[in-house]
Amino acid sequence: MKKMIANLASREKRVAVLENEVLRQLVITPDHHRSTVGNIYLGKVTKVLPGMDAAFIDYGAEKNGFLHRDELPSFQLTKNVEGKAAIGQFVRQGEKLLVQVSRDETGTKGAKLTGLIEFSTESLVYIHGIDYVGVSKKFKNEHLQMQWRETALQNKNPDEGLIVRTSMENESEAVFLERLTSLREQYQGLERKAASLKAPALLLARDTFLEMIMNEMSRTAVGQLVVDDSAACRALSKWVEENEKGWEISQAPGPQNIFSEANMEAQVEKLSKKIVWLDNGGYLIFEETEAFTVIDVNSGKFTGKVAKEATLFAVNQAAAKEIARQVRLRNISGIILIDFINMAQSRHEQEIIDIVKKETAKDEKRVQVIGFTELGILQVTRKRTSPSLSELMTVPCPVCSGSGKIESPETVAFRLERELLEHRKTDDEAVWVEASKAVADVLLGEKESYRQTLEELIGKRVFLSFIPGSMNAYSIKRFGSMKEISGAIE
Incomplete structure (x- = not known):
């Protein structure tokens, strides 16, 4: 049974999704890092890049957004969309555009934007700026599927795209037209609002957190939701009633932390660790970088009771299932390289691929399993729409800048020595070094055995004071006479 725990009372919003009491998804949104995906802005083109068929858009964020030519209505609605026309034919610098965020900014990259503005309901998706009709492949009745396609084609405008979802299958045409009119009016309202504003400006901010909870509930007919915020509880209860869902929603009593009450805090803390232990004694190591993520599989304490190949395969099987779970929990996206333990039999590699595909099929984001390289590394990609959990919960170390390493005392000391040697021909009598x-x-060497040699080399007396802390660093404070330096230190 699916269960959700929504911690919405504090500024940092958190939702845990459990299936049969196992944590399957965790969404954390700090107050300063709310997702802007789905938000609609009036933006201004700051730069057109012909070489990339893209443009940078100032939409009010710290970093300009990236908009590809294919996401422009002016491009999509032309007769020739084979990709040969230059972006300069469709947009110019200084032009104002309605844009929607399709991917949050991550690391050094700005947000990804689209000019194809989308509004959606559980049964119908409306896209302005593209001539398109799509019908869910999950329709049980093929005749109804074709019928809805015709209905959508007959009622849409040339600059509109419509996607008919599965829940529309047994609805009436009157309901379809009512929802289409409502979505169309929402877009027209945005256009009127944009006409009275200067770019950049926010036109519509979506509550993606509540939408995420609703989307999760829509995937399962029944379940339980515990929430600690009364306003959210009322809004979600109303949604369940209107959509005739079998979810049981309750508000947590009292001031207690509902994540602590459900023993979630310890599990959340584990998601920030590099090492993940498997139930059979093996373990995984996660290394996230801006370019890609590497996951290393190790046998650890697991020795097995059968042949070596079967033992290694058993570790890899457990690892494949846990990796799919961890990738979703940690929201790891982009290129993912998994170094499974080498297996001699190719059929075992195929079985691992099948396990990863089966487990990642539960992910709401698109995951592609590419296959094993010649070196035995499994290549996987996962669509990126928002920062990973580690990006949200951590910042680069101010000492090592995120590398995990700092310069050794020897490296820093020898650099200081070289810098002092550059001043050996000056007339100063002394130098103050911190x-x-x-x-x-x-x-200075052990018991300052190198002090005399150093002072003779640079031709100056060395005065030292210490920087507190464990960081290996130095600062040459000043050069001067013996009297000046001794007086400055005192």
């Missing part, structure tokens, strides 16, 4: 204890120990 350095960490570890750097100072290397610079």
Whole structure:
């Protein structure tokens, strides 16, 4: 049975999705990092890039958004959309455009934008700026599927795209027209609002958090939702009633942390760790970079009771299932490289691919399993629409800048020595150096055995003071006479 726990009372919003009491999805949105996906803005073209068939758009965020030519209504509605026409024919610098965020900004990359503005309901999706009709492939009645396609084609305008969803299958044409009119009026309202504003401006902000909860509930007929916010509880209860869902919604009593009450906090904390242990004693190591994510599979404590190949295959099977779960929980996207333990039999590799495909099919984001490389690395891609959990919950280390490593005391001390040697021909009598204890120990040698040699080399007396902390660093404070330096230190 599916269960959701929604911690919405504080500024940081959190939702945990459990299936049969196992955590399957976790969404965390800090107050300063709310997703803007789905938000609609009046933007201004700041730069057109012919070489990339794209443009940068100022839509009010810190970084300009990226808009590809194929996402422009002016391109989509031309007769020739084979991709040969230059972007300069469809947009110009300084032009105002309605844009919608399709992917949040991540790392150094700005948000991905589209000019094809989309509004959606559970049964109908309306897209302005493209001539298109789509009908869900999940329709049980093929005749009705064709009928709805014809209905959509007859009632849409040339600059509109419509996607008829599965829940429309048994609805009447009157309901379809009512929802189409409502969505069309929403877009026309945005156009009127945009006409009275200067770019950049926010036109529509979507509550993506509540929408995510509703989307999750729509995937399952029944389930349980516990929420700690009264307004959200009322809104979600109303949605369940209107959509005739079998979800049981309750508001958590009292001031307690509902994540702690459900023993979720410990599981959330584990998602920030690099190592994930498997039930059979094997373990995974996660290394996330801006370019891609590497996952290493290790046998760990698992030795097995059968032949070596069967033992390694058993570890890889457990790893494949857990990796699919962790990727979804951590919201890892982009290129993912998985280094499974080498297997001698090719059929075992295919079985691992099948497991990964089966497990990632449960993911709401599109996942592609490419296959194994010659080196035995499984290549997977996952669509990126928002920052990963680690990007939301952590910042680069101010000491190592996210590399996980810092310069050794020797490296820093020898750099200081070279810098001091550059001043050996000046007339100053002394130099005041501030350095960490570890750097100072290397610079002057054990029990300051190198002090005399260093001072003779640079032709100056060295005065040292210490920088507190464990960071290996130094600063040359000043050069001057013995009296000036000693007086400055005192």
